Amino acid sequence: MESGTDDRSYTAAERWKARLIGWAGFLFIHIIGRTIRWHSEGGEHLEAILDSGHRAIFTFWHGRIFPSTYYWRNRGIVVMTSQNRDGEAIAQCIERFGFGVARGSSSRGGFRALAQLVRDIRSGRDAAFTIDGPRGPRYVAKQGPILLAFKTGAAVLCFHISMERRIQLKSWDEFQIPLPFTRAVVLIAPPIWAPKDASEEELRNLHARMQETLDALRVRGDGWWRGV
Numbered sequence: 664m665e666s667g668t669d670d671r672s673y674t675a676a677e678r679w680k681a682r683l684i685g686w687a688g689f690l691f692i693h694i695i696g697r698t699i700r701w702h703s704e705g706g707e708h709l710e711a712i713l714d715s716g717h718r719a720i721f722t723f724w725h726g727r728i729f730p731s732t733y734y735w736r737n738r739g740i741v742v743m744t745s746q747n748r749d750g751e752a753i754a755q756c757i758e759r760f761g762f763g764v765a766r767g768s769s770s771r772g773g774f775r776a777l778a779q780l781v782r783d784i785r786s787g788r789d790a791a792f793t794i795d796g797p798r799g800p801r802y803v804a805k806q807g808p809i810l811l812a813f814k815t816g817a818a819v820l821c822f823h824i825s826m827e828r829r830i831q832l833k834s835w836d837e838f839q840i841p842l843p844f845t846r847a848v849v850l851i852a853p854p855i856w857a858p859k860d861a862s863e864e865e866l867r868n869l870h871a872r873m874q875e876t877l878d879a880l881r882v883r884g885d886g887w888w889r890g891v
Contacts, residue, residue, distance in 0.1 A: 677748055685755020692756070696733030698843045699826075705851030709820060712854050718784045718817040719854070720808045721791035722873065723824070724881065726801070726836040728793060730824040730847055735791070737761035741783045742791045743776045743807075763788065777811065784815040794877065799835050802881070804874040809857055809866055818854035819869075821876045825850075825884030850884050852876045 712719045721740060723731055741763035744750040754764040763783065765776040780790045790811065794804045808819045828845035832838040841847065855876070857869055 678751075681748060681751040681755050684752040685759065688752070688756035689759040692729060692733050692760070695841055695843055696730070696736075698845075699730070699733070699841055700844070700846045701734065701849060702846065703849040703851070705822070705849075705853075708851050708853050712818045712820065718787065718815070719789045719820040720784075720811055720817050721789060722794050722804075722808045722819055722821045722877070723791075724802060724836070724877065725793040725796040725799075726834075726838045727824045728838070729840055730826060731791075731822075732757055732760055732762075734824065734847075734849060738789065739763060740789045740791045741765055741780060743780065745797055762791075765790075777807065780811055781814050784811070784817050790817070794873075795836065801836055802878070804870070804877055806866075806870050809855075809870050809873060812855070812857040812869075813859070813861055813866060816859065818856050819873055820854055821852040821873060821880060823850050823877070823880035823884040824848070825881075825887050827888045846888075848884055848887050850880050852880055 709719055721731075721735065737760065739761060742757060743765045744753050744757075745766070750766065754766070758764060765779040765783070784790055792805075792808050792811075794808065795801055811817065812819050824847055826839060826841045826845050826847045828842040830840045830842065832840070855869060855873055857866065861869070
């Protein structure tokens with residue numbers, strides 16, 4: 664999901680294929696997502712960010728895209744997606760759930776996408792990162808959200824979703840697909856703020872804190888169903 668051509672080089676057939684895949688993905692996620700029984704903890708942290716007049720940078724692991732797409736739908740959150748054909752299909756899907764799209768990845772168009780996210784946050788929208796995407800390493804957090812928080816004054820909001828019944832693919836990100844009518848827990852951590860005068864060392868420490876927070880959420884969430 665990193666390298667590839669942008670949509671100016673797409674053929675008509677490729678555009679139609681992306682639309683079809685996007686529609687199929689939307690229907691699949693929508694049908695299963697509406698059956699999930701949700702339990703959320705930490706929602707007050709998001710409310711506190713928004714009540715303060717700031718925006719949130721939602722930060723989570725790549726393997727939990729499926730439930731996250733449904734749970735956070737229709738909020739206008741802007742998500743970075745890659746510029747290639749896979750990214751176009753993903754954009755077609757998530758836009759139907761009410762997300763915005765900034766096209767770029769860590770290896771192609773990333774600075775342009777980050778600049779768009781800065782503009783979107785300053786205009787009053789939230790942003791989101793799959794923090795170990797688009798190709799890993801799995802569960803290793805990149806620094807994008809911290810840099811974006813430093814540039815905009817928005818808060819990094821780490822969260823994790825764990826499902827009781829799911830299919831786990833043998834992919835690099837251990838991608839999970841919820842089974843219908845499963846229970847799911849959404850764990851949201853206190854926000855991480857990056858002061859506008861933060862030094863490079865302070866930003867590195869905030870990056871490490873973000874990694875530790877995401878790790879702790881995953882351990883807690885994935886252990887949620889043991890003994891249930």
